[in-house]
Amino acid sequence: MPALPKILVTGANGQLGTEIHELSAAYPAYEWIFCTREQMPLDDEKTCIDFLAATQPQFVVNCAAYTAVDKAELPEEKDSLFAINATTVKAIAAFCKDNNTRFIHISTDYVFAGTGSVPYKETDPTDPVNIYGASKLAGEQYITAVNSDAVIIRTAWVYSRYGKNFVKTMLRLMLEKTAISVVNDQIGTPTYAADLAQAIITIINTAEWHPGIYHFSNEGIISWFNFAVAIKELSNSNCTVNAIPTTSFPTPAKRPAYSVLDKTKIKTTFGIHINDWRESLAVCLQKMQNN
Known part of the structure; x- marks a missing residue:
């Protein structure tokens, strides 16, 4: 019997990696390999390449990343x-080639400056406003090279019932406090990790690559404020959600003010249907409730 094609997924314990793991049972035509930070530490290029060489997968899905946006601003990081986010990704991309x-x-959407007012297309100029965005853009450029x-x-504004994310933070704060404040001048669209x-x-399943x-x-x-209000409504919380400007909530890393992504290309190329954000949030x- 021929061996099944192997799909290796990095960042197995993250939001996206965990959601892929959940879905993988429905795809028994593949052998799935889910790698944690211990098996594939992306700050250790040699260990990662050695692991790939030993595994010889047919697909690599890199969900691992340094995502602590504010901590990334520290020079020692x-x-x-x-x-x-960049140099080991380049090595993995080269191995795959x-x-x-x-x-x-x-x-990430953070490769853009966020100064636009219409959804960003894949071909639009990149200009990150923080060091995290710069590192992710460097990764993209290395891969392309x-x-x-x-x-x-x-992708943007990722959440799920796993890991740390905005939805889980809001649910916790709404239990702890009678009122919370959320910025209303950063505009985008959430991504339910299960949909991604x-x-x-x-x-991977599409016949043509x-x-x-x-x-x-x-x-x-x-806006993040709209997102928080929907979380409040769908979870039947009594917490008051107040809208504030970004200037009232300073963070070490600057955030793009507008980071809506145009999804036309992925929908037309792969025939992917994309749910409305509110529909996926409800799911x-x-x-979370069922758990």
């Missing part, structure tokens, strides 16, 4: 940040 392995890499066959997916996980598997950069988030355009909250 720069080496680790760029190793994880040399070994005829399909490579899917997850990037060494592996023209790779798929890069930029399904999109990645759809891409279409390399390039793609955008994925849920549908709709909202996620229901799953």
Whole structure:
């Protein structure tokens, strides 16, 4: 019996990696390998490449990243940040190219300046406003330079019932406090990690491989304040949610004011249906409740 094609997923314990793990049972035509930080530490290039060489997967899905956006601004974090988000990613992309392995890499809306007012297309100029965004852009540029066959997916505002994210933070604060304040002048669209996980598997399952950069988030355009109000309503919380400007909530790292992504390319290329953000939020909250 021929061996099943292997799909290796990095960042297995993260939000996206965990959601892919959940979906993987429905795809027994593949052998799934879920790598934690211990097996594939992206700040240790040699260990990562040795692991890939030993495993010889047909697909690599890189969900691992340094995502502590504010901590990334610290000068002492720069080496680790760029190793994880850029230089080791380059080495993995090169390995995949040399070994005829399909490579899917997850990037971010933070590669854009956020000064626009219409959804960003994949071809729009990049200009990150913080060091995290700069490290992710460097990763994209490295991949493009060494592996023209790779798929890069930029996403935004990721949440799920796993890991740390805005939805879980809001639910906790709404239990602890009678009122909270959330910024209303940062505009984007949330991404339910389970929806992105399904999109990645759809891409892997598509008969023809279409390399390039793609955008994925849920549908709709909202502020973090709108997102928090929806979480309050769907969870039947009595907490008051107040709108504040970004200037009232300073953070070490600057955030893009507008980071809505245009998803036309991924929808037309792979025939992917994308849910409205509110619909997916309701699904996620229901799953949290059931747990």
